[in-house]
Structure formats: structure tokens, C-alpha cells
Amino acid sequence: MDSFLLQILNGLDKGGAYALIALGLTLVFGTLGVVNFAHGALFMLGAFCAVTFNELLKLEKVVLDPEKLTAWGTPMEIRTPYIEEWLGNFGAFLIDYSVPVSILAAIPVMLLIGLAMERGLIRFFYKRPHADQILVTFGLAIIIQEIIKHFFGANPIPQSAPDVVDGSVSLTSTIVYPYWRLIYLAFSIVIIGGVFAFLRFTTFGMVVRAGMQDRETVGLLGINIERRFTIVFGLAAVVAGLAGVMYTPILPPDYHMGMDFLVLSFVVVVVGGMGSLAGAVLAGFLLGILQSFASMNEIKSILPGIDQVIIYLVAVVVLLLRPRGLMGRKGVMED
Amino acid sequence: MDSPLLHIDNVHKHFAGLHALSDINLDIRPQETHAIIGPNGAGKSTLLNVCVGRLAPSQGKVLFAGTELTGRHPHEINQLGVARVFQTPELFEDLTVVENVMIPIFSRKDGAFSLSLASRFDKQGAIADKAMSILADVGLGDHVNHLTNALSRGDKRRLELAMCLVQDPKLLLLDEPTAGMARADTNATIDLLNEIKKTGVTIVIIEHDMHVVFSLADRISVLAGGRIIAQGPPEEIKGNPKVIEAYLGEEQV
Amino acid sequence: MFRISPTSDIVLLLAFAAAVLLGPIIMQPFGAAYPDLLQRFAIFGIFAIGFNILFGLTGYLSFGHAAFLGVGSYSTVWAFKLVSMNVVPGIIIAIILSGLFALVIGYVSLRRSGIYFSILTLAFAQMSYNLAYSVLTPITNGETGLRVLRTDPRYLDALFGGETGARLPPTNFFGIEMTGWPGFYFCGVVLIIMFGLSIVIFRSPFGMMLRAIKSNQDRMRYTGFNTRPYLLSAFVISGMYAGLAGSLMAVTDPLAGAERMQWTASGEVVLMTILGGAGTLLGPVLGSGIIKYFENIFSAINESVLSQFWAFLPETLQHVMVELSSLFVGEGWHLTLGLLFMIVVIFLPGGLMEGAMKLFRIKHSPKVTSIAKSGQRDVVGEGAIEPMEPPKPPAPGRSRQDAKPAE
Numbered sequence: 002m003d004s005f006l007l008q009i010l011n012g013l014d015k016g017g018a019y020a021l022i023a024l025g026l027t028l029v030f031g032t033l034g035v036v037n038f039a040h041g042a043l044f045m046l047g048a049f050c051a052v053t054f055n056e057l058l059k060l061e062k063v064v065l066d067p068e069k070l071t072a073w074g075t076p077m078e079i080r081t082p083y084i085e086e087w088l089g090n091f092g093a094f095l096i097d098y099s100v101p102v103s104i105l106a107a108i109p110v111m112l113l114i115g116l117a118m119e120r121g122l123i124r125f126f127y128k129r130p131h132a133d134q135i136l137v138t139f140g141l142a143i144i145i146q147e148i149i150k151h152f153f154g155a156n157p158i159p160q161s162a163p164d165v166v167d168g169s170v171s172l173t174s175t176i177v178y179p180y181w182r183l184i185y186l187a188f189s190i191v192i193i194g195g196v197f198a199f200l201r202f203t204t205f206g207m208v209v210r211a212g213m214q215d216r217e218t219v220g221l222l223g224i225n226i227e228r229r230f231t232i233v234f235g236l237a238a239v240v241a242g243l244a245g246v247m248y249t250p251i252l253p254p255d256y257h258m259g260m261d262f263l264v265l266s267f268v269v270v271v272v273g274g275m276g277s278l279a280g281a282v283l284a285g286f287l288l289g290i291l292q293s294f295a296s297m298n299e300i301k302s303i304l305p306g307i308d309q310v311i312i313y314l315v316a317v318v319v320l321l322l323r324p325r326g327l328m329g330r331k332g333v334m335e336d
Numbered sequence: 337m338d339s340p341l342l343h344i345d346n347v348h349k350h351f352a353g354l355h356a357l358s359d360i361n362l363d364i365r366p367q368e369t370h371a372i373i374g375p376n377g378a379g380k381s382t383l384l385n386v387c388v389g390r391l392a393p394s395q396g397k398v399l400f401a402g403t404e405l406t407g408r409h410p411h412e413i414n415q416l417g418v419a420r421v422f423q424t425p426e427l428f429e430d431l432t433v434v435e436n437v438m439i440p441i442f443s444r445k446d447g448a449f450s451l452s453l454a455s456r457f458d459k460q461g462a463i464a465d466k467a468m469s470i471l472a473d474v475g476l477g478d479h480v481n482h483l484t485n486a487l488s489r490g491d492k493r494r495l496e497l498a499m500c501l502v503q504d505p506k507l508l509l510l511d512e513p514t515a516g517m518a519r520a521d522t523n524a525t526i527d528l529l530n531e532i533k534k535t536g537v538t539i540v541i542i543e544h545d546m547h548v549v550f551s552l553a554d555r556i557s558v559l560a561g562g563r564i565i566a567q568g569p570p571e572e573i574k575g576n577p578k579v580i581e582a583y584l585g586e587e588q589v
Numbered sequence: 590m591f592r593i594s595p596t597s598d599i600v601l602l603l604a605f606a607a608a609v610l611l612g613p614i615i616m617q618p619f620g621a622a623y624p625d626l627l628q629r630f631a632i633f634g635i636f637a638i639g640f641n642i643l644f645g646l647t648g649y650l651s652f653g654h655a656a657f658l659g660v661g662s663y664s665t666v667w668a669f670k671l672v673s674m675n676v677v678p679g680i681i682i683a684i685i686l687s688g689l690f691a692l693v694i695g696y697v698s699l700r701r702s703g704i705y706f707s708i709l710t711l712a713f714a715q716m717s718y719n720l721a722y723s724v725l726t727p728i729t730n731g732e733t734g735l736r737v738l739r740t741d742p743r744y745l746d747a748l749f750g751g752e753t754g755a756r757l758p759p760t761n762f763f764g765i766e767m768t769g770w771p772g773f774y775f776c777g778v779v780l781i782i783m784f785g786l787s788i789v790i791f792r793s794p795f796g797m798m799l800r801a802i803k804s805n806q807d808r809m810r811y812t813g814f815n816t817r818p819y820l821l822s823a824f825v826i827s828g829m830y831a832g833l834a835g836s837l838m839a840v841t842d843p844l845a846g847a848e849r850m851q852w853t854a855s856g857e858v859v860l861m862t863i864l865g866g867a868g869t870l871l872g873p874v875l876g877s878g879i880i881k882y883f884e885n886i887f888s889a890i891n892e893s894v895l896s897q898f899w900a901f902l903p904e905t906l907q908h909v910m911v912e913l914s915s916l917f918v919g920e921g922w923h924l925t926l927g928l929l930f931m932i933v934v935i936f937l938p939g940g941l942m943e944g945a946m947k948l949f950r951i952k953h954s955p956k957v958t959s960i961a962k963s964g965q966r967d968v969v970g971e972g973a974i975e976p977m978e979p980p981k982p983p984a985p986g987r988s989r990q991d992a993k994p995a996e
Binding site for chain 3: 036107122125129132133135136137139140141142143144146147148151167247267271279305306309310313314316317318320321324
């Protein structure tokens with residue numbers, strides 16, 4: 002029973018990441034009608050926002066201390082991060098909390114990236130066939146990925162969670178679970194809730210939802226739908242970016258994490274139902290849990306390799322049996 | 337009476353509670369031209385869609401020459417000899433006019449599928465000749481090598497008609513074949529359809545233009561609110577008070 | 590669109606064959622006249638031609654074609670291990686297995702179209718890739734990659750008394766070793782055959798039906814065609830082309846690794862095809878040649894080459910330019926690839942072949958292209974648009990002078 006619960010928990014944090022990425026994908030597809038293969042790159046960019054922020058904070062001032070000598074007889078180097086020198090203990094606190102704090106930095110950065118992407122590229126592809134959208138965003142994803150690789154190298158860069166929550170928590174006598182994963186789960190629920198609330202309770206959100214139902218009518222109402230598209234895209238970029246920032250202590254970011262997550266998130270979107278926000282969230286968590294069950298040793302010994310393919314298998318079955326996905330509307334993109 | 341070519345038996349169709357068709361019983365006799373008229377939203381196109389397998393009826397069945405059509409794929413229904421002209425022309429827009437007509441000939445010649453790598457899609461052979469003669473019949477003889485998407489709307493309708501005729505169908509379903517045509521074009525189409533009638537093809541036609549209907553139809557069925565409210569030869573329909581009522585404010589009969 | 594007589598097809602094929610066989614001479618001025626590179630041109634040319642049969646003719650965008658490439662490579666290496674170092678059994682086995690694999694994947698994926706099809710094929714390819722690295726390690730040898738060993742049984746070779754000496758025998762085509770120039774010529778001849786086959790497919794009724802499906806699949810159905818067998822055949826044929834390409838990779842270098850199946854490899858063949866021009870005969874070969882050529886050049890450039898290149902600039906500026914351009918070369922080749930991808934999709938959706946065709950047409954009859962464009966937008970136009978001139982005037986009076994109906 003406990004191991005059962007543990008697997009569910011294990012699946013939930015990964016599911017949270019899937020859900021957040023899939024949410025943005027669906028939002029963009031539902032409103033803008035654009036299939037964005039570069040959405041995974043936004044997740045990855047978010048993660049590297051955290052990396053950059055952390056590295057900036059850790060920039061060190063090097064002083065030679067003539068009093069103390071190293072074993073080789075040279076003056077010992079004393080390294081203090083500038084931020085600690087300037088801000089004292091608060092600086093040290095910032096470094097410790099660099100991952101959550103970098104959220105503040107990531108929001109404007111991701112928003113800017115998202116807006117630039119939509120204005121500079123995506124908007125020219127609203128009317129182009131899906132195949133063209135896939136291809137151009139695929140190219141963009143490669144570019145972003147390679148730029149990151151150029152500056153940060155090909156190896157994963159581990160990030161640590163703040164010390165207080167670095168350990169694990171014993172939920173029951175047998176379940177020991179890392180704090181940060183719980184935090185990630187809570188965080189993703191908060192963000193998802195925030196996005197839903199935004200869409201439900203603001204006028205802006207109402208227009209967006211109406212646009213997802215029937216784009217042409219909304220356009221006819223004389224509402225400037227284009228500007229809202231831009232903002233929706235920016236919002237999706239921020240959500241993906243934040244998902245990336247917070248994921249860094251769980252998975253050391255590398256340049257190809259975006260594509261890895263993108264393929265899975267697309268599968269999530271398809272399973273949930275193209276254009277259904279609730280479906281994307283539900284399918285994200287479901288597939289995350291399913292994947293973690295599939296990687297249990299008991300199951301792997303019966304069906305070797307199932308952990309590698311379970312998500313794809315589910316997608317194939319769903320597409321064949323219920324093409325509109327779990328919560329997709331009938332007739333939307335069923336072909 | 338001859339046994340009907342198309343027998344629509346107690347067909348119902350509803351979309352999410354909306355009754356598009358209710359209790360439709362209709363027999364199309366061999367070699368007749370049967371017009372289906374009715375105000376907008378009466379369910380005319382839905383009825384045709386049920387006939388060609390685009391929509392499955394919620395209840396009831398459609399028999400073509402004794403064979404049940406319900407549940408069959410569109411291509412199977414076509415292979416049985418049912419051809420359809422759509423309300424908005426459905427063409428191979430990226431291909432040339434003559435290619436558009438040659439493809440239906442291949443459909444008749446090769447049946448469902450052939451890998452046919454040994455032969456060429458030859459624009460000089462007998463198939464092309466057949467396509468050319470049909471195109472000349474419908475008045476597209478000058479456009480054979482044009483790209484289809486450069487045709488005018490009227491020409492596109494003519495082309496679609498040619499694509500159906502070239503298959504020598506037993507039953508021809510026409511969904512507003514003259515919509516959007518100029519008067520002269522409409523008259524030419526009426527003449528053409530009258531020619532086709534003489535070859536013995538059975539025609540079901542949906543039409544708004546009463547001039548077309550009364551020039552062609554042997555019998556007329558009037559649909560309103562998803563039901564057939566009247567049926568009979570043109571003269572009878574003209575004077576039917578129920579029909580006039582259904583059309584009141586909709587169109588001029 | 591154009592009336593191309595069988596004669597002109599034969600001319601095209603002969604010219605193509607000449608260009609391939611004379612490749613070592615033609616590519617001399619470009620510094621690409623060595624067998625290693627030329628055979629890569631040929632192999633990826635085959636891959637792209639096959640991909641084009643699916644994407645170019647039917648419009649179905651597969652994002653998982655690298656999986657068939659991988660299957661081809663693995664099965665050929667296994668044939669080298671178990672059957673013979675002669676390449677013929679290896680190639681045949683590769684084509685059959687990749688065809689079967691494509692049959693299964695195609696049967697499922699083709700139940701859907703549009704982006705669903707793309708995502709399904711991508712999912713299948715990723716699945717194969719993941720499996721090749723994990724459970725299938727006994728078959729694929731995981732991350733190390735599958736290679737031929739001296740101690741492998743090679744039953745057919747053993748049957749004919751071929752003694753394995755102290756060193757591993759090379760792959761061969763009935764005694765001709767598949768290294769160096771013979772390797773290239775072997776791949777080149779296969780490429781020519783495959784190009785010829787693609788001409789046959791393009792010109793056949795089958796090819797025309799595929800184009801009609803791309804144009805309007807619904808109409809095809811209401812015209813009496815069951816489109817699925819057509820699509821599945823195209824998918825399987827193109828999968829077999831990919832398997833053949835994978836097999837030739839193993840022929841020229843007998844090892845196989847799972848990285849061949851990665852999504853980047855699938856993306857690369859898409860790029861090759863659209864760069865050259867999807868749906869054209871020559872485009873994919875052209876596209877793959879260009880990409881492999883520049884890959885070769887760009888990957889070889891390092892910082893010292895760059896600083897020499899920018900040497901004419903003042904020093905600081907030189908540093909900046911070296912730094913900037915180093916992004917795109919060497920390891921950064923993929924960045925250039927991505928950029929190329931975007932440029933082609935944004936500015937040249939029809940690919941190089943269409944670009945060239947446009948140039949040609951503008952020179953000759955400037956009105957045609959613009960009218961053809963406006964024709965697409967003619968929604969209400971009631972005869973408003975004059976019928977366009979045909980892009981190329983048909984042979985007068987449908988004469989049969991140069992065309993004997995091929996039966």
C-alpha cells in the first residue's frame with residue numbers, strides 16, 4: 002500500500018511538469034491555432050534562467066590573503082561572492098534560495114521572450130498549415146537549444162534546493178519523500194489554479210475562453226483578438242518557464258531537456274484532448290503517475306522496458322479509440 | 337410501379353438533441369429526376385449526407401438498388417454507382433482540370449486499389465480522351481490544362497459535374513448545382529442536366545432556384561423542419577398551401 | 590502540372606545518372622571529391638527521396654522516419670554477423686524488415702491525419718529509440734552500438750568455406766570491397782536505381798492518386814477510392830527507402846547505433862526534403878546534398894580558421910566576429926541547421942526547386958504566377974478571374990509524336 006502511495010507521489014511532481022507545459026501548449030493551440038514545437042525550449046529556457054541567476058549570484062571576489070599561505074607557500078585565495086560582501090547575510094540567503102528567488106527574475110525574462118517570439122515569428126504563421134508551424138517552431142527549438150549548448154555546455158548543471166528543504170520528509174514510517182518534490186507539486190497546483198482563475202474570473206480570460214470556443218465570432222465582435230493572442234502566448238511562455246525554473250533541483254538542466262519534455266507534453270495534450278485545458282492538466286498528472294508505476298521493479302520484471310514506452314502506448318491507444326482525447330470536445334481536430 | 341432505386345426508410349438524424357431529420361420516407365424511382373426543396377435549415381443537405389455515408393443516420397436505413405448504404409464507407413457507396421456534387425465544389429485544387437476528370441475514371445477502372453506502378457498516368461491515352469470529351473460536353477473544353485484553383489466558381493461546379501458524369505453513375509446527387517451562377521450559366525446547366533436526364537441517369541437535386549427545379553424535376557419533395565411535408569409532381573407542389581406556408585418569408589416560390 | 594513525356598523522363602534519369610557517376614569529377618572544385626562524403630550524399634539522397642514519396646506526394650508529415658533508418662542499419666549489421674559479409678543479403682533483409690516495421694507503424698499512424706499523424710510517428714520513433722537503448726540491448730548493444738566481430742558465425746560464408754582469417758573480413762559485393770571508391774559507386778548506383786523508381790512512382794497512376802489525396806482526400810473518398818491502402822503503400826515504400834539508406838550506412842561502415850533513430854535525424858530528413866522542394870523529383874536529392882555538404886564544411890571549421898578568415902578586420906572586431914561566427918560552425922553546425930530550417934519554411938516554403946521554377950517563370954511569362962495565386966482566393970469571383978495561361982503550353986493538339994502510351 003505504501004509503495005503504491007509512493008509511486009503516486011513520485012508521479013505527481015513529474016506530472017506537474019507535464020501538466021504545466023501541456024497547459025501552455027493547449028492554451029496556444031486553442032487560442033492561436035498554432036502547434037508550437039518550441040514550447041519545450043521555453044521550459045528549458047526557464048531552467049537556464051535559474052542557472053544563470055545562480056551563477057550571477059555566485060560571482061566571486063577573489064582576495065589574496067598574505068597572512069595565510071597554502072601548502073605551496075603562495076598566498077591563500079579568499080573567495081567571497083560579491084552579493085555576500087554587499088548584502089551580508091541576506092546575500093548568503095539569496096544564494097541559498099537562488100532557485101525560488103530566480104522565479105522573480107524569470108517572469109519578466111520569459112514574458113519578454115514569449116512576446117518577442119509571438120510578435121517576431123508566430124503571428125506570421127496563424128494562417129499557414131500546421132505542417133509549416135511544426136517545421137518553423139521545430140527549427141526555432143533547435144536554435145534555442147544550440148545557443149544554450151554553446152554558452153552552458155552539453156553537461157547537466159545541478160542546482161540545489163534551499164538548505165531548509167533540501168532533505169526528505171517522512172510522510173509515514175516507510176515513505177520518505179524529498180521536500181522539494183512536494184513543493185514542486187504544490188507549486189504546479191498553485192500555478193494551474195492561477196491560470197484557471199485568470200481565465201475564469203477576468204474579462205480578459207473570458208475573451209480568451211470564448212476565442213478557444215469560436216475564434217471567428219470573437220473576431221467579429223470587434224475585439225482586438227491579436228493583442229490578446231500575444232499576451233496569451235507570453236503567459237504560456239511564463240508558465241513553461243516557471244515550470245522549468247522550479248524543476249532544476251529535481252533534474253539538473255541540460256540543453257536537450259526541452260525537447261525531451263516537449264515530445265511527452267505533446268503526447269499529454271493529445272491524450273487530454275487538443276484544446277482542452279482541463280484535459281491537459283488531468284492527462285499530465287495521469288501520465289506522470291502511470292509512468293512512475295511503470296518504472297516499479299515489480300512491473301518492469303513482467304514487462305521489461307514498459308517504463309520507456311508506457312506514455313507512447315497510452316497515446317496510441319487513446320488516439321485510436323478516442324481521437325478527441327479524454328476531455329476534448331467532439332469534432333475538434335478529430336481527424 | 338418499379339422498385340425504387342433509392343429507398344430511404346424511416347430515417348431520423350439528430351445532433352445533440354436537435355432533430356435535423358425526422359421520419360423521412362422517400363422512394364426515388366429509376367430514371368426520375370427528383371427535386372428536394374425546402375427553406376434553409378430544413379435538413380436537405382443532411383439528407384444527402386446520410387445518403388452518401390458522410391453522416392450515419394440515428395435511426396432508419398437507406399437502400400440503394402436493394403443494397404443497404406448505412407454503415408458503408410463513402411468510397412463503397414460511390415463504387416455502387418452513387419456520385420455526388422457538393423454545395424461548395426470539392427475538387428483537386430492543385431491538379432489540372434483534365435487530371436481532375438481522369439482520376440474518377442481510374443476509380444471505375446481499377447476499383448478500390450491498385451499499386452499500378454507499371455503504367456503511366458498518361459495524358460494522351462484513351463482515358464484522357466474520355467475525360468476531354470466529357471469536359472467538352474460540360475463546356476470546359478478550353479480549360480483542360482488549367483490549374484483547377486484558377487477556375488471561376490461556375491466553372492468549378494461544371495468541373496465537379498464532369499467528375500461525376502465520367503463515372504457513369506446510376507444515381508447522381510446534386511447539391512445546389514447552380515448556386516452562385518449567373519443566369520446564362522444556370523440555363524446552360526439546366527440544358528446540360530436535361531441532356532444527362534435523357535441518358536437514363538436517376539437524379540436527386542437539391543435546389544433553391546425554383547426555375548431550375550421546375551425545369552428539371554419529375555417529382556418534388558418538400559422538406560421543412562426535418563420532415564417531408566409534401567410530395568408530388570411540380571404542378572401539384574406549386575399549388576400546395578402547406579408548401580407556400582413553409583416558404584412564407586423565406587423565398588419567393 | 591506539366592506534361593513530361595517518357596522521353597524527357599529518360600533524359601532526366603540519364604542526366605542524373607551521369608551527374609552521380611561523374612560526382613568525383615564534378616565535386617572536385619568544391620573540395621568534396623572524396624568517397625566518404627560522396628557516399629553520404631548518395632545515402633541521404635535515398636533517404637530523402639523515400640521521405641518525399643510520403644510527404645511530397647501525400648502531404649503526410651512523418652516525424653519518425655529515422656526509426657526505419659535505424660531498423661535498416663541494425664538488420665544489415667545482423668546480416669553481416671549471421672549470414673555473410675556480402676552486402677546483398679544484408680540489404681535485402683534490411684528492406685524487408687524496415688518495410689514490415691513501416692507496415693505496422695503506418696497501419697496505426699495512418700488512422701489519423703494532420704498533426705496527429707506527425708505526433709504519432711514521432712511517438713513511435715521515440716519509443717523505438719528508447720527501447721533500442723534499454724530492453725533491446727541484446728539486439729542493439731545499447732549505447733556501445735552494434736558492430737561486426739571477427740568471431741561472428743556468418744553461416745553462409747562458413748558454408749562456402751570462407752575462412753575467417755586473423756582480421757575481420759570487409760563488407761563486399763561479390764568480392765568487391767565496400768570501402769573507398771567502390772563503396773561510393775555502389776551507393777551511387779543504388780541511388781540512381783532508386784531515383785528511377787521514384788520517377789516511375791511519380792508518373793504512375795498510383796503517384797497521381799497520392800497527389801489527389803494530398804489535394805483533397807475527402808473528394809477521393811467520394812470518388813470511390815479507399816484512400817488508406819494508397820497511403821499505407823506510400824508509407825511502406827518510403828519506410829523501405831529509409832531502411833535501404835540505413836542499410837547502406839552499415840554497408841559502408843558496418844556498425845549501427847541508436848542515435849540514428851533520434852528525432853533530430855527524423856527532423857533532418859524533413860529539412861532536406863523541404864529545402865530541395867517537397868513533391869519534386871530532384872529536390873530531395875538536392876536538399877540532402879546541400880545539407881550534407883555544408884555539414885561537412887561547417888563542422889570542420891574551427892577557431893583558427895575563423896580568425897584567419899576575419900584577419901582583415903581590426904583585432905577587437907576580429908575577436909567579436911570569430912566569437913560570433915564560431916556559434917555556427919564546428920559543434921554549432923546544428924544551430925546553422927535550425928536557422929536554415931526556419932529560413933526555408935518562412936521564405937521558401939516550396940523549396941529550392943520551386944524557387945528556381947519561379948525565377949524561370951517570371952523570366953518567361955510574368956503574369957502566370959500572380960494569377961495562379963489570386964485564383965486561390967477566388968471565393969465569390971463569378972468568372973471574375975480570367976482563366977490563367979497554362980504554366981507550360983501543352984504539346985499542340987495532344988499530339989502523340991513523342992509519347993507512346995506505356996502499358
